[in-house]
Amino acid sequence: MTVTAGPASDERSGTTPTADVSVVIVNWNSGEDLSRCVASVLESTGDARVQVVVVDNHSGDGSADRARDAFPVVRVIHNVANRGFGAAANQGIRASDADWVFLLNPDARIAGGTLGGVLKVASGHPRAGAIGVLTRTEDGAVYPSARKVPSYAEAAGHAMLAPFAPNNRWSRAYTMAGWDRSTERQVDWVSGSSMLLRREALDRVGVFDEDYFLYVEDLDLCTRLREDGWEVWFTPELDVVHAVGSVTRGKRRMTQEHARSMYRYFVKRRSPGARAALRPAAWLVLTMWAEVVSRRRGER
Numbered sequence: 001m002t003v004t005a006g007p008a009s010d011e012r013s014g015t016t017p018t019a020d021v022s023v024v025i026v027n028w029n030s031g032e033d034l035s036r037c038v039a040s041v042l043e044s045t046g047d048a049r050v051q052v053v054v055v056d057n058h059s060g061d062g063s064a065d066r067a068r069d070a071f072p073v074v075r076v077i078h079n080v081a082n083r084g085f086g087a088a089a090n091q092g093i094r095a096s097d098a099d100w101v102f103l104l105n106p107d108a109r110i111a112g113g114t115l116g117g118v119l120k121v122a123s124g125h126p127r128a129g130a131i132g133v134l135t136r137t138e139d140g141a142v143y144p145s146a147r148k149v150p151s152y153a154e155a156a157g158h159a160m161l162a163p164f165a166p167n168n169r170w171s172r173a174y175t176m177a178g179w180d181r182s183t184e185r186q187v188d189w190v191s192g193s194s195m196l197l198r199r200e201a202l203d204r205v206g207v208f209d210e211d212y213f214l215y216v217e218d219l220d221l222c223t224r225l226r227e228d229g230w231e232v233w234f235t236p237e238l239d240v241v242h243a244v245g246s247v248t249r250g251k252r253r254m255t256q257e258h259a260r261s262m263y264r265y266f267v268k269r270r271s272p273g274a275r276a277a278l279r280p281a282a283w284l285v286l287t288m289w290a291e292v293v294s295r296r297r298g299e300r
Helices: 032-042 063-070 085-095 115-123 152-161 169-175 199-205 217-227 252-270 273-297
Strands: 021-027 049-056 075-078 100-104 108-112 128-136 194-198 231-242
Touching (some): 021 085, 032 063, 032 108, 049 063, 085 217, 100 115, 115 128, 115 194, 115 231, 128 199, 199 217
Parallel strands (some): 021 049, 021 100
Antiparallel strands (some): 100 194
16 A cells, blocks of 8 residues: 655645545545545555545534544645535645546445556546446445436436436436446446546646536536547446435435536536527426425435
């Protein structure tokens, strides 16, 4: 295991990278999950030099400081307010210096494979701007962390039917449900909960759009990467267990934020020109979706 502290300023140092991959973890009140996440990273470096940066979004539970105390090699950036995922991830990206950045949620842990191994996969895809990895829920089910950009019909069908019938044809198409994730393949987008990013590609297309507070910023970034000629890949080389939504679960405002982010993506990427006429309908569908989902989940 090789771990390096590296710089932790708000901008890249411009010197020779001290690590092969910088692991960036955005934290908000994650409790002991954060320390378990960091431990799994340090146990899964393989032959890669790894740098770990935690960006804490004004947590009130002391989780970031406990992780740093347990693992002094970890660099922590404390924010004075919750800046959202994208803005905090950008801080971590700028505060690190490796040619590759691996984003990992604090309620996730690496359960199989190594960071060195996934870097070897990345080296075989010189146009890969982003690479997603195998993600499982705590009960072992494969989570669809790599998906397609849905058509209008698929998006509408998924939004309206998924809360009642998650296995409907439109949701299955969107989540690529017929694929068991045991094979490597090129995809439209991958989840930011466990995403490897090529810094060279970020230097060209930019980092996350900080107008997305939470959700959909990963889809937006992958879209920009593909528009610039980069590829987005999935690999099962690294196996991550993720307690999906453990921090945000049960909060109505987070579901509403998800709807707002999806609408922002629709406005920004899917409704140019005459298609702008579809925006009121899209907002209505997404508002209804958020309300139905919140009620079915008993969110408050």
